[in-house]
Amino acid sequence: MSSAAVRKDTVAARRAGGVNHRERIVAAAVQAIEEHGSDPGLAVIADLAGLPRPHVYRHFTGKDELDQAVARQAAKMLGAWIRPSLTVRGTPPEVIDGLVARVLQWAAFHPNLYRFRVRLSPGEAVPQLTRALAAYVRTPPSEHVVAGVIGLVDASVLWWFDHRDEIDQDALSASLSAQVWLLLAAALTTLDPHAPLTPSYPEA
Known part of the structure; x- marks a missing residue:
C-alpha cells in the first residue's frame, strides 16, 4: 500500500x-x-x-456546541416518541389528544431533558411538526401558528413540573388538547372536528 x-x-x-x-x-x-x-x-x-x-x-468547539448537540438529540428522542401519534387516523381532536398525551408522557419520563430541550432549542420542532401536519391537511398552518402551539405546550409542561400537586397528568393533557385544538381550528377554518383525518403515509 x-x-x-x-x-x-x-x-x-x-x-x-x-x-x-x-x-x-x-x-x-x-x-x-x-x-x-x-x-x-x-x-x-x-x-x-x-x-x-x-x-x-x-x-x-466549546460548551455551546456540546449543549446544542445534546438539545438536538433530545429533540430527536422526543420526535421518535411522538411519531406514532402522527401516523394514526382520527378526528382532529382525537389526533391532537394522542399527540399531547405522548408529549406529556415523554416529559414525565424525562423532565430534566425536557427542560434542557426547551431552553436550548425551542424552535427545533417547528418545521418537523409543520411537515407532520401536512400529512393530514392539504394546507398546513403557518409555521408561526405551529410555533405558538409548541410554545403553549412547552410553557404548560414547564409550569406543570413545578405544580404537579395542582393538576394531574391526565387533566393537563385534556386541557392542553382543548387549547391546541382551539388554536389550530382558528387557523384551519375548514377543518371539520367530526371528520376523521387519514395521514398521507401508512400507520406506524
Missing part, C-alpha cells in the same frame, strides 16, 4: 473515531442531565463517557 493510501486510511480512521467520541459524549451528557439536572458538570459527562475531562472539548 502506498504512503498516500496509508495517510488516507489514517485520516478516515481518525474522523470515524472523532464521530464515535462525539456520539459517546452526547450520550453521556444526556445521561448526566437525566440523572443530575439540566446543567451537569463537565467532570460528570467525561466520567460517563469514559474520557479524560480535557478530551471532551477536543470534539466540540
Whole structure:
C-alpha cells in the first residue's frame, strides 16, 4: 500500500473515531442531565463517557456546541416518541389528544431533558411538526401558528413540573388538547372536528 493510501486510511480512521467520541459524549451528557439536572458538570459527562475531562472539548468547539448537540438529540428522542401519534387516523381532536398525551408522557419520563430541550432549542420542532401536519391537511398552518402551539405546550409542561400537586397528568393533557385544538381550528377554518383525518403515509 502506498504512503498516500496509508495517510488516507489514517485520516478516515481518525474522523470515524472523532464521530464515535462525539456520539459517546452526547450520550453521556444526556445521561448526566437525566440523572443530575439540566446543567451537569463537565467532570460528570467525561466520567460517563469514559474520557479524560480535557478530551471532551477536543470534539466540540466549546460548551455551546456540546449543549446544542445534546438539545438536538433530545429533540430527536422526543420526535421518535411522538411519531406514532402522527401516523394514526382520527378526528382532529382525537389526533391532537394522542399527540399531547405522548408529549406529556415523554416529559414525565424525562423532565430534566425536557427542560434542557426547551431552553436550548425551542424552535427545533417547528418545521418537523409543520411537515407532520401536512400529512393530514392539504394546507398546513403557518409555521408561526405551529410555533405558538409548541410554545403553549412547552410553557404548560414547564409550569406543570413545578405544580404537579395542582393538576394531574391526565387533566393537563385534556386541557392542553382543548387549547391546541382551539388554536389550530382558528387557523384551519375548514377543518371539520367530526371528520376523521387519514395521514398521507401508512400507520406506524
